Amino acid sequence: MSEKLNATKVNYKLNNGKTMPALGFGTFCAPEDQSIVKDCVIAAVKAGYRHIDTAYLYQDEKAIGDALQELFKEGVVKREELFITTKVWPNFWDKVEESFSTSLKNLQLEYVDLVLQHWPLCYPKITDNETGYIVFTPTDDQGNIMEEKDASYLETYKQLEKIYLDENDHRIRSIGVSNYTVDNLKDLFRDPTIQTCPSVNQIAIHPGKPQNEIVDYCQEKGIVVTGYTPYGSQGGPALKLPLIKQLSEKLDMSVNEVVISYFLNRNLVIIPRTWKTERLPQSLHYKKLPKEIIEQISNVKIDFE
Ligand SMILES: NC(=O)C1=CN([C@@H]2O[C@H](COP(=O)(O)OP(=O)(O)OC[C@H]3O[C@@H](n4cnc5c(N)ncnc54)[C@H](O)[C@@H]3O)[C@@H](O)[C@H]2O)C=CC1
Ligand SMILES: O=C1O[C@H](CO)[C@@H](O)[C@@H]1O
Numbered sequence: 001m002s003e004k005l006n007a008t009k010v011n012y013k014l015n016n017g018k019t020m021p022a023l024g025f026g027t028f029c030a031p032e033d034q035s036i037v038k039d040c041v042i043a044a045v046k047a048g049y050r051h052i053d054t055a056y057l058y059q060d061e062k063a064i065g066d067a068l069q070e071l072f073k074e075g076v077v078k079r080e081e082l083f084i085t086t087k088v089w090p091n092f093w094d095k096v097e098e099s100f101s102t103s104l105k106n107l108q109l110e111y112v113d114l115v116l117q118h119w120p121l122c123y124p125k126i127t128d129n130e131t132g133y134i135v136f137t138p139t140d141d142q143g144n145i146m147e148e149k150d151a152s153y154l155e156t157y158k159q160l161e162k163i164y165l166d167e168n169d170h171r172i173r174s175i176g177v178s179n180y181t182v183d184n185l186k187d188l189f190r191d192p193t194i195q196t197c198p199s200v201n202q203i204a205i206h207p208g209k210p211q212n213e214i215v216d217y218c219q220e221k222g223i224v225v226t227g228y229t230p231y232g233s234q235g236g237p238a239l240k241l242p243l244i245k246q247l248s249e250k251l252d253m254s255v256n257e258v259v260i261s262y263f264l265n266r267n268l269v270i271i272p273r274t275w276k277t278e279r280l281p282q283s284l285h286y287k288k289l290p291k292e293i294i295e296q297i298s299n300v301k302i303d304f305e
Contacts, residue, residue: 004253004285007260008048012269014199015222018174020114021083022264023284024051026228026273030060036275041067043277045077048284053202053226053271054107055087055118056099057136065108085114087178087202088156091134093122093148096159104171111171115160116178116202122151153184154191161196176200178228182217202226205268206238207259208302219267226269230259237304243296251289254282261286262297 010022025044030037037060041052045067054061068084071077084107092099100115124146126135138146157177164172176198177184185201188194201218205211205227218225232238239255248255256272256279263270264286272283 002288004257004287006048007264007270007284007286008050010264010286012224012267014174014224015197016174016199018113018199019083020174020200020224020269021049021051022269023049023260024053024083024085024226024269024271025049026271027052027054027060027064028058028273029234029275030058030063031275034060034063037063038067038070040275040277042071042076043280045071045082047280049280050077050081051083051085051269051271053085053228054103055089055116056092056103057087057089057118061086061103061106065106069108079109083113084109085116086112087116087118088160089118089136090121090123090153090156091125091136091138093151093153093156094159095125096156097163100160100163100172111173114174114176114200115164115172116176116200117153117156117160117180119179120153120177120181120184122148122153122155124148154188154194157188157198158191158194161194165195174199176202176223178202179204180214182214185217185221185223197221198223200224200226200269202228202271204229204305205263206230206232206302207241207244207262207297208238208300209305210298212298215266215268224267224269226271227263228271230263230270230272231256232302232304238302241300241302243300247293247297251287253285253287256283257285257287258297261289262294265289265294 007023011019086103088099160175164175
């Protein structure tokens with residue numbers, strides 16, 4: 001039986017020469033008590049995580065920034081040892097500077113390692129009259145999501161690229177996309193005003209949802225793929241699948257480690273999330289797996305998205 005390996009030590013080379021840790025800490029669905037976010041980020045870094053995945057949408061960047069400041073002050077890690085990702089939500093499709101500079105300020109950093117266009121979509125920027133907050137997913141009277149007319153989602157990538165390529169601006173180390181299909185990427189490659197190839201595409205991947213077509217396309221183009229919702233999101237349904245439990249026993253790993261192994265054997269980045277620090281040790285290791293097991297996990301039948 002193959003030995004357990006430390007997933008926090010695995011890095012991938014991006015198409016611009018930078019390195020990206022294969023295991024990241026997801027931070028969606030933050031609890032209302034933001035001190036939990038801060039404590040979990042500190043615990044994740046102390047456990048070995050060197051990559052944190054956040055977004056303007058998640059509204060937890062300030063707590064993550066507080067955690068990072070504490071880790072730097074205590075000498076646990078240096079800034080250059082961490083890889084921090086944030087994202088630009090579709091309300092800011094043509095206001096990337098506004099979104100990104102707010103994220104950077106909240107994260108209390110001088111630079112971010114990776115900024116992603118969160119979705120290939122353009123939403124209007126509407127403020128709720130009562131709360132004063134941005135309506136992240138605006139809907140009309142019939143409940144349909146409102147999209148900006150005559151707007152091009154490539155505009156967001158172009159604005160990100162402008163900041164990234166500016167020689168006098170050192171705030172973004174790499175840029176990428178999220179939720180891009182093969183057609184979206186082909187659109188991007190066809191645009192003669194775009195000079196770069198995204199370094200990363202972050203998409204939904206978990207057991208039973210292998211996303212082979214887009215993964216193969218990205219890997220052929222040298223784009224690193226990050227899989228989100230690796231445990232199947234809320235409640236971790238992928239961890240409860242009979243196949244994953246059987247493999248956990250057979251391979252002498254936690255169910256989480258089986259899923260991490262599935263990702264790392266496919267050269268994918270994985271960004272699982274937990275808001276319970278005691279669960280962190282279950283999501284740190286992986287093993288080399290034979291192709292047949294990868295295929296079994298890819299093809300398992302699931303009843304969740
Ligand atoms: N780019 C995008 O559009 C999206 C990106 N993401 C990113 O991906 C990350 C991961 O996805 P999530 O939706 O957060 O879900 P996930 O797939 O990481 O699963 C989280 C669930 O698994 C449970 N879990 C974790 N460890 C466990 C353990 N040891 N035992 C039992 N249960 C456990 C958690 O309690 C939680 O309910 C996000 O936090 C976010 O950073 C998520 C959704 C969309
Ligand atoms: O990051 C994200 O999380 C939510 C829920 O999955 C999704 O809308 C967004 O892309």
